[in-house]
Amino acid sequence: VVSRLSAYKKIDKIIEAFNKLELPLLIVGEGAEEKNLKAIAGKNISFLVFQNEADLQKIYAGARAFIFANEDDFGIAPVEAMSRGVPVLALRKGGVLETVIEGKTGEFFNSNEPEIIADSVRRFIEKESNYDRETIKKRANEFSRKIFVENLEGFINKILNF
Numbered sequence: 001v002v003s004r005l006s007a008y009k010k011i012d013k014i015i016e017a018f019n020k021l022e023l024p025l026l027i028v029g030e031g032a033e034e035k036n037l038k039a040i041a042g043k044n045i046s047f048l049v050f051q052n053e054a055d056l057q058k059i060y061a062g063a064r065a066f067i068f069a070n071e072d073d074f075g076i077a078p079v080e081a082m083s084r085g086v087p088v089l090a091l092r093k094g095g096v097l098e099t100v101i102e103g104k105t106g107e108f109f110n111s112n113e114p115e116i117i118a119d120s121v122r123r124f125i126e127k128e129s130n131y132d133r134e135t136i137k138k139r140a141n142e143f144s145r146k147i148f149v150e151n152l153e154g155f156i157n158k159i160l161n162f
Contacts, residue, residue: 011037018042
């Protein structure tokens, strides 16, 4: 998890799931909920404050998966993880529906309840070897700044030519 540690990010639900799974979880971030989240986290859960960009990229690159349990309009962190070839496990709502391709770049769960998140993690572990990091990276590149600018310029040119 890489996120601001705010209640609406539902990191507490992810922690509850990983407490049940007893699998390692790294949470990178700072925020108002930090003390509360650390209080409920089991020994298998580690916390880091926000990192510089180079260190964050190393963290992403070493991750087996990235977990995102809240609804955001876009969700830049999942795309950042995908840019390093990391599959995303995400709540089936919001912007991740546009960026994550189920079965190719990640998996979805239908609720951010801990049991549902835990089931999603178990399913991912069963399929983990099917994920190709290069395919995931290519998908993330579709959301690069360069592609965004090209698409925006094309849209503007199309509108102005009418």
